[in-house]
Amino acid sequence: CLSDDESWCLFVNKVLRRDETEEELDRVKDVGRHVVKNCKGLPLALSVVGSLLKQKERKISDWEKVKNSPFWKWDGIVDNDENKEILSTIALSYMNLPFSLKRCLTYCSMYPKDYPMYKEDLAWLWVAEGFITEKEALPEETEICTAHTYLDMLVGCSLVQFNRDLKLYKLHDIVHDFASSMRLNENANPSNLSLTARTSPSQARSLCITNSHESLVDGTQINQHTKLRTLVLRGDLCRTYPLASILLNLKWLRVLDLSDNFHLQVLPETLGDLVLLKYLNLRFTGITTLPESISRLRSLEMLNLSGTRIEMLPKGTSKLRALRHLPLGDEYSFPICMPENIGKLTVLQTLNNFVVGSDTSKSNGCSIKELNHMNNLEGLLCIHHIERVHNRVEAKDAGLHKKAKLHELRLHCGPTSLHQSNSSFTERIEGIFEELHPPKGLKTLEVSYYAGTWFPSWISSLSCLQRVSIKNCNFLKELPMLTCLPKLETLVISNMKSLEVWPQAEPMPQLNSLEVYDCPKLRVLPAGFPKLESLQIHRMGSLEEWTQIETMPFLRSVEIVYCPKLRSLLGGLRLTQLHELKLKDLPELDSMSLTSLDIIRELELHQLPKFDVQEHGFLHMLKTVTALKGLDLNGFPGLAMESQMAEEALENMMHLERLFLTDCPNLAAPVADLLQHHHLPRLQHVQICSRNSSDRIIYPSLVSLQLEIESKDGLSGFRNLGSRVDRLIIRLNDEVDSVPKWIQRLQNLYALEIHESPKLTHLPEWLGEFSQLQRLELVRLPELRSLPDGMRSLTQLQSLSIARVSGLTHLPEWLGELSQLRSLKLEDLPLLRSLPDKMQPLLYLRSLRINKCIGLRHLPEWLGRLTNLADLELRFLPGLRSLPEGLGRLCSLRLVRLEVMAELTSLPNGMRDLPQLQLQIEDCTELLQRNSDVIERRIA
Numbered sequence: 001c002l003s004d005d006e007s008w009c010l011f012v013n014k015v016l017r018r019d020e021t022e023e024e025l026d027r028v029k030d031v032g033r034h035v036v037k038n039c040k041g042l043p044l045a046l047s048v049v050g051s052l053l054k055q056k057e058r059k060i061s062d063w064e065k066v067k068n069s070p071f072w073k074w075d076g077i078v079d080n081d082e083n084k085e086i087l088s089t090i091a092l093s094y095m096n097l098p099f100s101l102k103r104c105l106t107y108c109s110m111y112p113k114d115y116p117m118y119k120e121d122l123a124w125l126w127v128a129e130g131f132i133t134e135k136e137a138l139p140e141e142t143e144i145c146t147a148h149t150y151l152d153m154l155v156g157c158s159l160v161q162f163n164r165d166l167k168l169y170k171l172h173d174i175v176h177d178f179a180s181s182m183r184l185n186e187n188a189n190p191s192n193l194s195l196t197a198r199t200s201p202s203q204a205r206s207l208c209i210t211n212s213h214e215s216l217v218d219g220t221q222i223n224q225h226t227k228l229r230t231l232v233l234r235g236d237l238c239r240t241y242p243l244a245s246i247l248l249n250l251k252w253l254r255v256l257d258l259s260d261n262f263h264l265q266v267l268p269e270t271l272g273d274l275v276l277l278k279y280l281n282l283r284f285t286g287i288t289t290l291p292e293s294i295s296r297l298r299s300l301e302m303l304n305l306s307g308t309r310i311e312m313l314p315k316g317t318s319k320l321r322a323l324r325h326l327p328l329g330d331e332y333s334f335p336i337c338m339p340e341n342i343g344k345l346t347v348l349q350t351l352n353n354f355v356v357g358s359d360t361s362k363s364n365g366c367s368i369k370e371l372n373h374m375n376n377l378e379g380l381l382c383i384h385h386i387e388r389v390h391n392r393v394e395a396k397d398a399g400l401h402k403k404a405k406l407h408e409l410r411l412h413c414g415p416t417s418l419h420q421s422n423s424s425f426t427e428r429i430e431g432i433f434e435e436l437h438p439p440k441g442l443k444t445l446e447v448s449y450y451a452g453t454w455f456p457s458w459i460s461s462l463s464c465l466q467r468v469s470i471k472n473c474n475f476l477k478e479l480p481m482l483t484c485l486p487k488l489e490t491l492v493i494s495n496m497k498s499l500e501v502w503p504q505a506e507p508m509p510q511l512n513s514l515e516v517y518d519c520p521k522l523r524v525l526p527a528g529f530p531k532l533e534s535l536q537i538h539r540m541g542s543l544e545e546w547t548q549i550e551t552m553p554f555l556r557s558v559e560i561v562y563c564p565k566l567r568s569l570l571g572g573l574r575l576t577q578l579h580e581l582k583l584k585d586l587p588e589l590d591s592m593s594l595t596s597l598d599i600i601r602e603l604e605l606h607q608l609p610k611f612d613v614q615e616h617g618f619l620h621m622l623k624t625v626t627a628l629k630g631l632d633l634n635g636f637p638g639l640a641m642e643s644q645m646a647e648e649a650l651e652n653m654m655h656l657e658r659l660f661l662t663d664c665p666n667l668a669a670p671v672a673d674l675l676q677h678h679h680l681p682r683l684q685h686v687q688i689c690s691r692n693s694s695d696r697i698i699y700p701s702l703v704s705l706q707l708e709i710e711s712k713d714g715l716s717g718f719r720n721l722g723s724r725v726d727r728l729i730i731r732l733n734d735e736v737d738s739v740p741k742w743i744q745r746l747q748n749l750y751a752l753e754i755h756e757s758p759k760l761t762h763l764p765e766w767l768g769e770f771s772q773l774q775r776l777e778l779v780r781l782p783e784l785r786s787l788p789d790g791m792r793s794l795t796q797l798q799s800l801s802i803a804r805v806s807g808l809t810h811l812p813e814w815l816g817e818l819s820q821l822r823s824l825k826l827e828d829l830p831l832l833r834s835l836p837d838k839m840q841p842l843l844y845l846r847s848l849r850i851n852k853c854i855g856l857r858h859l860p861e862w863l864g865r866l867t868n869l870a871d872l873e874l875r876f877l878p879g880l881r882s883l884p885e886g887l888g889r890l891c892s893l894r895l896v897r898l899e900v901m902a903e904l905t906s907l908p909n910g911m912r913d914l915p916q917l918q919l920q921i922e923d924c925t926e927l928l929q930r931n932s933d934v935i936e937r938r939i940a
Contacts, residue, residue, distance in 0.1 A: 001041030010043060011036045014050025014158065024058065031063040038067075038085070044172060045089040047158040052093045054156070066092065090178045093157055102182070103131045104150050105159055108171055109179035110187050110206040110230065116168040121257075121281075123147035124302050124325075128255045128279035129229060188225055208232040223248040230255040244268035252276060259283040259304070265891065265916065272296035283307050283327075286891075286916050295319045306330060306352075309916055312363060313339040324376075325350035334384060337365030346373050349405075352380050357388035369397040378405035386436070387417040387429060387451070395435035408444035411436060417451045418474050426451055426475065438462060448472050455480040463487065471495055483508055483528075494518060502526055516540065527551045533577075538562060545569070553577070561585060568592065579627075583608060597621045601655075606634040613639055622649040629682075632660040633667070640666035656680050660687040687729070726750045726772075732757035737783075739764050746770075753777040760784060768793035775799040782806045792817050803827035816840035816862075823847040830854050841865040846892075849873040859884055864908075868892050875899040883908050893917050898924050 002010065011032065012022055025032060035053070039045040049066070056062045069092050094102060104126050108117060126132050127143045137146040151169065154160040161170045171179065180187060188204035204225045211234065220241065222231070226249045233246070238261050247253075253274050258264060258281060265286040272293025277300055284307040294300075295316025303320070306327040318341035327350055328334055337358035343366075351374070358365030368389050371377075381403070389395050400409070411433065417425075430452040437458045438445065445462065446469040447455075453475050459465075465485045469492040470476070478501040482488060489510055493499070494517040507528035514532055516525065520541035532552045537543070538561045545568045557580040560566070568591035579599060583589070584606035592611065597603070603625075605613070613619065619641055631653075633639070641649075650671070661667060671688075726748045732739070737759040743752075744766050750773060754760070761783045768790030774797060778784070785807045792814040798821060802808065809831045815821075816839035824845060826832070833855045841862045848869060850856070857879045863869075864886010870893060874880070881903045887893070888910025896911075897920040898904065905926045911917065921928060 002043060002046070003041065004036075007036050007039065007041050007046055008033070010046045011039075011050045014047050015054050017054060028058055028060055028063045031060060031067050034067050035063070039089060040085050042086050044158070044174065045086045048086075048089045048093045051156055051158040052089075052096055055096075086174050087178055090159070090175055093159060094178070094182070097157070100131055100136060101150055101153060103129075104147075105154055106179040106182045107131065107206070107230075108160070109176050109183055110208045110232070111171075112208070112210060113173050113176050114170060115210070116166070116170060118168055119148060119151055122151060122169070124279055125230065125255055125257075126150070128301065130254070188228070204228060206230040206232075208234075210234045220245070222246050223250060226250065227252055229253060230257075232257040234258075234260045238264045242268075244270050247271070247274065250274065255279045257281040258285055261285045263891065267291050267294075269293045275299065278302065278322075280304070288916060290314050292316055298322060301325065309333050309918075310335050312337060312360075313342075315339055318342055318344045320345065321347070323348055328353040331382070334382075336360055337363050338370070340364070340366055341370070342366055343370030343373055347376055348374055349376050349378050351377055352382060354381060354383050356383065356385045367394060369394055371398040371400070371403075373399075375399070375402045376405065377403050378407070380408040380410070381406055382410035382412060382446075383436075384412050385414050386411055386432060387413045387420075389432045391428070392431040392435045395432040398436065401437045401439055404439050404441055406439055406442060408446075409438050409442055410446040410448070411450070412446075413449040413451060415449055415472070417449055418472070420451065421475075426453060430454065430456075434458070440464065443467065445469070446471070451475055453477060460484045466490065468492070469494070474498055477501065478503065486510065489513065491515070492517075497521070504528055530554075533557065535559070536561075541565065556580065558582070564588065586611070597625050599627050600625055601627050602630045603628065604630070604632040604634075605636075606632070609635065619645060619649075623652065625649070626652050627655055628653050629655050630658040630660075631656065632658070633664050634660070634662040636664045636667065638666065639664050641670055646670045650680065653680060655682055657682045658685040659683065660685075662687070685727075727752075729753040729755065730757075731755050732760055734759055737761055739767075744769065747772070749773055751775040753779070754781065756780040758782055762786075763788050763791075765790035767791055770794065771796065773797055777801040778803070778805060780804045784808060786810070787812055789814065794818060796820055799823040801825040801827075802829065804829075806830055808832060810834075811836055813839045816842060818842065819844065821845055825849045826851070826853060828852040832856060834858060835860050837862075841867075844868055847871040847873075849875075850877065851875040852877075854878055856880055858882070861886055863887060864889060866890065870894045873897040874901065877901050878903065880904055882906065885909065887911060888914070890914070891916075895920070898922075898927070900924070902926065 012025070015025065015032070016022065032053070035049055036046065039049060053063060053066060056066070094105070097105070107126065107129065108122070111117060123144050126147045132143045132146050132150070134143060137143045141149065151160065155162045155169070159175055161172060163170070185203040186205040188207040190207065190209045205228060207222065207225060207228055207230070209232065223246060228250050229252055231250065231253060234257070238246070238258070243264070247268070247270060251274065254276055256274065256277060256279065260283070262284065263286055265288070267287060267290060269291045270293070271291055272295070275296060275298065277297050279302045280297070280300060281302070281304040283304045288309050288311045290310070290313060292314045294314055297320060299322055300320050301322050302325045303323060304325070304327050307330055310329060312335055317339040321344065323345050324347055326345075326348060334353040335355055337360065338355050354371065355365065356368050368383065368386075413429070417429070429450070433450060433452060433456045436456070440462065441464050442462050443464055444467040445459070445465055448471045450473045452473070455476065459480050463485065464487060466487050467490040468482065468485070468488060470479070471492070471494040474497040476496055477498045479493070479499065481503055482491065483504055483506040485508070487510055488508060490513040491511060492515045494515070496519045498521060499519045500521045500523070502522065502525065504526035507530055509530060511529045511532055513534040514529060515536040517538045522540060523542045523544060525537070525543065525546055529552050531554055533554055534557045535552075535555060536559045540563045542565060543563045544565045554577050556577050558578065559580070559582040561582070562585040564587055566586050567588045569589070577599070578597070580602040581600060582602070582604040584604065586608050588610060589608055590610040613636060623645065661671065728743065728746060728749060728751070730740070730753070732754070736757065739754065739760070744764070747770065749770050752770070752773060752775070754777070756779065760781050763784070765788045767788060773794050776794070776797060776799070778801070780803070782805070784805050789812070795818070797818050800818070800821060800823070803825065804827065806829070808829050811832070813836040815836065819842070821842045822844055824842070824847070827849070828851065830853070832853045834857065837860045839860070839862060843866070845866050846868055848863075848866070848871070851873065852875065854876070856877050859880070861884050864884045867890065869890055872887070872893065872895070875897065876899065878901065880901055883904070885908045888908030891914060893914055894916055895918050899921070900923045902925065904924055907927070
């Protein structure tokens with residue numbers, strides 16, 4: 001409990017409105033003190049009643065009503081005295097809520113305690129349940145906007161908790177208890193659905209079943225709760241009980257939430273019988289198609305298909321005239337075509353993906369003209385395959401300029417449009433884009449795979465644009481004039497193979513972030529960005545210099561990577577606000593003035609062979625750096641620092657968390673010595689790859705360490721290495737033939753990587769003592785012949801990678817005992833002939849990659865029992881002739897990559913019917929020729 005003073009401070013903090021001072025509470029201060037006393041130092045009670053009084057006038061009479069409320073003696077659901085005080089304040093606040101807010105709050109108790117809730121989900125559930133109707137919506141707000149306001153009000157009352165970092169909402173456990181009691185028997189009990197349960201099936205209105213309930217639920221009892229209006233099924237319950245039987249008799253459903261059921265792949269035709277359904281959430285399920293019966297759901301307002309691999313929508317989708325929100329797939333996964341007459345959904349507000357035409361014989365898709373009357377669309381709209389639009393007239397009929405509520409528009413052609421270089425195609429696509437005039441209020445524009453040579457003229461009229469992204473426009477030689485966009489804050493230019501000219505007549509006054517990638521012909525970048533804070537330049541093959549960086553005084557982050565001709569950054573980085581500087585792979589850079597690094601936090605300099613760091617005063621500047629958190633120097637073999645200078649620098653780096661020195665042998669020695677004598681309280685990650693001094697690092701606070709050890713003498717310097725180290729990467733050079741004994745003491749290791757150790761002949765048995773180890777990598781160990789039996793004790797291991805271990809001839813059967821393994825990678829093991837035949841299957845394995853194992857002739861049948869396997873990669877296996885038939889029954893498979901397997905002739909029979917499977921096949925000639933009918937349909 002809080003003290004009296006602490007209680008008063010918390011109470012006042014909750015009561016005060018914006019710009020209000022404590023003195024303004026003087027009239028009601030005595031009453032407030034009495035209210036605080038009633039809360040008995042309980043933070044939740046103080047927060048709730050303080051939030052309630054925040055809404056009251058500063059009148060003694062209003063505050064007296066709260067002080068004298070009978071709810072201070074309320075004893076509804078009390079299990080101890082402490083909860084009684086808190087529940088009293090919750091009841092007091094609850095009774096002051098409008099009726100609609102009461103219903104919204106108590107509805108949240110349907111979820112288990114501590115369950116995360118999201119604003120958009122809650123808003124739609126409240127609307128679908130009828131808690132907020134069009135008549136009850138706040139003035140000039142939609143029902144959804146009103147729901148958002150209601151949620152903010154409940155947060156303001158401290159009845160709902162909001163996590164700003166994670167953007168999620170929760171009910172405090174005691175608020176949850178109170179809300180549940182207010183709903184009486186309306187929440188069905190997931191752990192007791194039988195007719196004798198406390199909640200009568202005829203009274204239950206809501207049922208939520210999550211993974212935590214799954215083992216307790218009898219799915220056969222769900223359909224006896226015939227008056228359910230909300231059913232939330234998350235987890236794998238649908239794998240055990242057919243969805244059709246679960247939904248039987250649930251004719252009153254308004255809300256059906258099946259999200260996160262990854263194994264749910266088929267919906268029953270009886271879904272169309274739920275004619276009152278308003279909200280259907282299929283987000284992150286495994287479905288690829290919907291039943292035609294869904295067209296009977298004439299009340300449906302929200303159909304959430306985001307995060308699915310939906311291929312086609314039913315033909316009758318256009319009959320869902322009440323549908324307002326239709327999130328489809330995501331940025332990279334969307335339907336192959338749209339249903340005919342989708343333009344009849346004129347009240348639709350959300351349609352994130354729209355696909356023009358079709359590339360399948362099953363459907364002709366629809367024309368972009370279908371968008372003409374969909375003028376209620378808001379938020380994001382991404383139009384795919386614009387190259388399928390026939391002409392300018394058709395593009396104009398889309399009427400994009402009429403969709404005033406759109407804030408973000410993405411115009412994408414297919415990647416193959418860049419292969420059509422004839423002038424008639426270019427002229428047609430330029431005309432089409434010219435007619436796709438966005439609404440004037442647009443804030444974000446993205447154009448991708450546009451095959452035109454000039455940009456549409458309408459961009460100059462979009463004065464509200466805040467973000468512009470132009471990507472993969474290979475024939476565009478000149479950027480449009482962007483200085484006419486006064487509000488532009490973010491600009492991304494990426495993969496523009498022909499871009500040579502960037503015109504800029506005037507400054508861009510509001511530009512905050514600039515990213516330029518892969519523009520090999522662009523030689524000059526403009527200046528004139530007075531408010532720029534973030535700059536990223538990657539892979540600019542012709543860029544030679546940039547002379548006006550000093551005109552951007554507010555730069556906080558600069559990242560320049562692989563610009564092979566960049567010689568100088570003239571004018572210098574005289575940047576008083578610079579927090580992050582990353583310069584990597586700039587082989588010609590020899591001139592740059594670093595005048596100040598006083599407030600730098602992240603500094604990375606990689607492979608700058610012509611840049612003389614000492615000549616430019618870099619080392620002296622390090623002595624004044626006090627805010628540095630990360631220092632990463634790579635490729636400075638001649639860089640040296642006197643011990644005194646290094647000591648002065650380290651003494652100031654009290655915030656340093658990460659120190660990486662690679663190929664800096666003359667710098668590593670004094671730094672490694674000094675680390676033994678100077679305590680840097682926040683230093684956790686050290687990587688020193690040096691042949692002379694890495695053995696001298698002794699630092700008790702480390703949690704991450706990467707070392708390169710050259711000789712046996714280098715193994716003795718780690719006796720005092722702190723036990724907190726949880727990630728270790730070591731390289732053992734020519735003289736070292738065994739793993740250092742001191743590693744055995746690092747019992748907190750969760751990740752161990754042993755790389756490039758040419759003389760290492762065996763691994764120690766004590767490797768199995770690392771009870772917390774989750775990731776193990778063995779790479780380039782040519783003399784290693786086998787794995788130690790002690791490894792079978794690594795029961796927490798989740799990831800195992802064995803690569804370029806050329807002497808390894810077999811894998812042990814005890815690998816099957818690593819029951820928590822999620823990822824297994826076997827690469828470049830030329831002597832490996834087979835995998836163990838009798839090994840028990842790894843039931844949690846999700847990723848299996850076998851590459852360049854040229855001696856491998858067959859795969860064991862237990863691969864077909866890996867029921868959670870989602871990602872299978874088989875590459876460069878020239879002797880492999882077949883795949884286990886069981887792979888064709890793995891409904892969990894999402895992606896199979898097959899590459900360079902000349903002897904492989906067929907796929908498992910069932911693989912053609914796996915609904916979510918995506919195939920990537922390359923250089924498997926026999927397989928492609930013999931199975932073209934299947935592969936053409938399934939290949940990505």
